[in-house]
Amino acid sequence: MSDSIVFSGLAMSEQQALGTYHTYFNAFDSVVSILSAAHDPDCLVDMLQVLGQASRSSMTGLYLNDEQGKLAKLVAAWRDPDCRLLEYTPTPFLSLDYDQYALLADTLAVGMVLNKSLLELPLAEQMLLAQVGIRQLLCIPLLQGGELFGFLAFLNDSDSRQRDTIELRLLAMLSNHIAQALGKAKLEAESLANQHRLRALVGATQDMVFELDAHGVIRHVWSGHPALPAAETLLDRPMAAVLPYELAHELIRSLPQVLAGQSSKQFNCVLPQQNVCLLVRMQPVGVEHQRSVVVLLQDVSALMHDAARKKTLLETLNLLDEAIVDVLPNGVLTEVTSAWGQLRALEPRDLSAELGRTLYSWVHPEDLNLVTQLIERQLLSREASCVRFRLLRADHDFIWVELRLITHFGPDERATALRGVVRDVTVAHLNEQNITQMALYDGLTRLPNRLLLDTEIHRAIDEAARAHRKVGLGFVDLDHFKQINDAFGHKTGDDLLVLLSQRLRDALPDNAVLARWGGDEFVALIPDLADQRELAQIAEQLRLSARQSMMINGMETQPTISVGFAIYPDNAESGEELLSAADHTMYHAKHAGRNSVCFYSDIVHLKALGREHVAIQSRLSSAIRHGGLQVFYQPIVNARSGDIIAVEALARWMDDKSGWISPELFIPMAEKVGLIQELSEQIMLQSFAKLREWRESGLSQKLMINVSRSQLYLPTFVTTLVERLANFKLRPSDVIVEITESVALTDYARQMRHLRQLSDAGFVLAIDDFGTGYSSLSQLHDMPAQMLKVDVSFAQRLHTDEGRRVMQAIAQMAQGLQLDLVIEGVESLETVRFLQGLGVNFMQGFYFSQPVPPGVAELWMRLGLQAKM
Template identity: 40%
Template sequence: MPKQNERKLPYIEPTIRTIIGVYVTACGILFYLHPDQRWIWIFLLAFAGVNLLISAATGFCIIEKSLKLLRFRSELDEITELNKARAAAEARADYLNTLSLFDEVVIELSLRGCIVQVSDCWGKLLGGSAGLITGQPDTCLADYLERDDRPLLEEGLAKLRGGEQDTVSVRFRLQRQDGGESWVEGRFTLHRQEGRIQGIRGVLRDITESYLQEKRITQMALHDALTGLPNRILLEDRMDRAICQARRMSQRVALMFVDLDNFKQVNDVYGHKAGDQLLLAVTKCLQESLRESDTLARWGGDEFVILVPEADNLDSVRALGERLLESVHKKLFLEDVDAYISLSIGAAMFPDDAESCEALLIQADKALFHAKSQGRNNIQLFSSLQSQGLVDKEFDLGSRLRAAVRQGQIQVHYQPLVDARSGCIQGLEALARWHDEKHGWVGPGTFVHMAECLGLIHALGQQVIEQALAQLRRWQEQGLSLRLSVNISKRQLFSPDFVHMLLRLTEQHAIQPRQLTLEVTESLAMQDAGQAAACLAELSKAGFVISLDDFGTGYSALSHLHEMPVNELKIDLSFVRRIKTAGGRSMVQSIADMGHALGLCLVAEGVEDGESAQILREIGVEVLQGYYFGRPMPAAACHDWILQRNCVRRESTEPLGGQPTSASNNLRSAMG
């Protein structure tokens, strides 16, 4: 054994040295005893021979010792390498065990993308066991991906192999063994050893929760919370893309502004929950009529926008709009909401009407404005309106009306209400008038409807009431005792603070509520008879006089009239104009008889000649109004007119009918 030789080797050299010493000593003694020179040569030759033998023996021992040392060193190196390899394996195992504590998967791939080794978290990520795929050199990572995501991974690994990138990051979906899917972010790099590429190493991280959260945030940022439709941001992005493609392909793009008619009425009467239900129903109805390539977006409130890429022509856009109108009319029905729902649509076309997204939106909005002004429930195309010179004028008029209402430029004119028997002034009706510097006098039939479409009717109505009450106070201070009639819009009637506002204004101007007659159109009162009756009862209880205007145009009122706390009926001018005919007189007579039976006062408007006034007197109508007696006049002119007549009925501050209907009296009693 090597260790035994190592123990003998240290005694060889001292022994040789001892022999040489003894030999040299003996030679010296002989030389001293025998000084004869020949002995000297004998000894020298003998010494050289012995020295040679000793050197050879010593060299042999040294060589043998060196060889044994080399063999021992080689064995030591082998043992050291084995220990290093064992330590590296243990360190690698410890490293992998440490990695298993994390939720990330460490994976080693071949250059072809096949799985060589993975950490234990692979099983958790895959919803199974890691052992299922180890030992299978032909199993590629791409086999576990969703089919649509595999090209992304292959492209990333190809960039690594080609040296285009040092690291790549790829997002993909793994097919889990439990049937689900995991969103994974993988980061990969090349594995080199001694400068040579050995394979690909990477880290896989489960990002399912963060991806879904990111998706939810994106959904919230780009979609409407209620309907789930694209919002303005996403719509404008799609518009940009559609217009860019249309420019390249020489195509057209249509944009349609859709407004839901009577939506504010549903919100005010039935509440916001019903309004939300209505918006969802409209959304579903519109989506069913559109192509997959079309985009339906919610612009805000009750407005929608439809983007139609690759539109054919104006006729196809008009046909689509009419199809949408018909679809809503036929399909839309809300439980517990008795309201007529319709759409107003304005459309514009790229590049015929505009060259940019912003301009296209403006033109479509102008067309929508015209559709509303035409009575709603219709579609208007910007191109058709522009050829008639209508769009710019109406849009400009709407903008100027906004400014006029905001700056308090709406005027109030007054038309006399005359006692049919005495001819004395019974009261005055306050009527809104608007004079614009650019367009001159604008008729109430135009700007009142426009104010309703623009959402200005509440502010406009309040301005009229405030001006009229202030003027009534001035007349009262001048000794004129008059009763004032004002028209009430549906938004005012159903406003929760309307009664409080009226009481505050009458108190501010020292006017008694009984001096103020509130005229509500029959159609408005019948839109929701129950709600209207409750609102009118509250106004009547507060002391205001209630007049049902335009009576006779809606026959549904006859069945609900006895439930309304009404003091007077105002016969519509369409009947008054036919009063000279047998049929017209018969109709007015029937209305008068019914009103008198209910204890109501009858007022006829639109009286333009003496003959009509005489027939109405004979029928029994108490109050007359029309051009025959006086046109609507500014306050100063009306004051002069009153002074010229010098006939103001002293009891004019009392309700014309004296008392509300019997049914309304019962309703008042029930309310305490």
């Protein structure tokens, strides 16, 4: 009985396999027929329909790579009308960046098939496919000569469609045929284009070829010339009767000589009336008593005009400041223009004495190797090259010049000479040096800045990795620098930083780099490090050098520093991780009592927490740059009606490895690594898009966004914000801009100007975290704000008499200043009742709602939160 079941199962399996083969053989025939009509613009869609129906796919697509192979662009697609996928193709699907989808790129690059369900894919691919509703993905590479030039995508709206080995193999074979057909069509198109170009080239020639017999009669004409009679008027006619006199005269005079001498002859002939210059070649052909002459007329009018222009150009070059020089492969000068004498500060009579000497005679010794190597390379290249060096003048001064060279090759393809243009770039060179100094070095201490330090760190790590050595990196912070600035002024503080930087640099090894990180922080980079013991000695020298006495405004002082060191590869695997580890260690040194040195390896709790912190920071940078953050919304509730008046946009981050990361961790991280602007802009764009959807669905609540200090400092922030809102068909009055009290009070006069610009543009302004920035009543009165958001710490103290009295005072002040008051951190009904008794209209907190996804926020906005009141 069991044998018959097995046999029946095998028979069914064979039938299914036969059915699969039959389906794909029919598909193969259809695809071959479709691709045979490749000129039809709809053939690719028809082909994808055949593939989709055969493979029972919800959607099929053909992607072809761009010329660089970086992007895959959707060139054709077919969708099953009965499937559940979106009926339109979202923008992200139209052009796929391989760098963003590592699994897809790596799998296709090695010629493998990618066959995964949605949950088996990395997050980037999941987010892409989820936009359309795709649950199953099959991608088959299209290869030509072993190189990937595109792929076929088979998409399903459920993950129940499983393909066995036979079907995948048949699909791969069919895809291989499609790849060959597409490649063949491309080659045929290129071949046809080449044929058109060849016809155009032949038709563009103005040469004329004809044959003369011994009597001067034109017997054959193979091509014509616009300035001469047409071919049909020349055949079997004496050349004296049909050709211009100047040409016929020379041909008649030379014909007997060519026929008798059996050798070719060449001469130039000018046709004045036609304004044409011809190069005429006469070649005898045939045997004795049957000789004739083939005449080739080549129009050299353009060449003659060009030769005249070149002569004029050479005469003009002598009027320029740039010198033209001809140099032999060994560097000897053979020709120079008069400008060479100006560069060398020579008298005109001395210019000829320069010829025969090598160019190297006047190159600064430090630049000689650079110029020699350039000329040696240039002798092997057909491309122009350039070098900048110092040239010795006759007055024994050096000037900076730029030499651009091209190579002249002989018939044997060997370099015979070099031609160059030499110009004085002394002023430009000095300006570039100043610009480089400003771009890469700190203006106060003249130490390398962050940009140059970053380059040096990566260079040191690369060299250490090759040589199996270590790299030490330390953050150095001047203790109590703020007190020095406050007591003596910024000028004295700057003088202290300059003196300290000199002492720190003198305490470091010669190969070390000391950079200014910012403020009172420095970074010491120690490349080619042997071990931590050597680093400990260097660190102690740094600490002691800072302790030396110095005079400040006539007073002797002994500053101290806090130093934190980390080591590559012991404590970090990259430059970013090394900086972060050293930074954490330095703060540990400050918290440990200052005037001390700490090492990352000695801080036990940082070994695990710090490394994870660094890893999270690295992943945060990637998430911000690749749009990996989400926006949640927390409602602001009208305490009287329960209606929601606005929702605050808040950044949320789901990390692939660590799950949800608290904003209290990743927001300061973004500020520290300089990505807070990118983070804020990403949150703005997402929330503006969602607000546009809410407006279209009839919702009128305002959107509340947070603005960072760095954004508010940008001169173009307000205009950029207005433009972005306009792009989403929104107005400034739709948005409440939150600015923390501490930010609003930093550089009060400057920030007031920015706040007024926001207010004048139509934005509602809210002072966030009120009560933590020590603002005065006069400042609040002057600020163009309409709303105060009281910091959560005040709501948390309402269980005390003092806390209730403070809240009552804040409420009365807001009423007196005619400012709307929003109390943050409301977590209980008791707090709601107390605040209602104070006349507070607006509240926000977990009692009403935590920050929620857009869909939940939309539900609250529609229904309200009256049940909470």
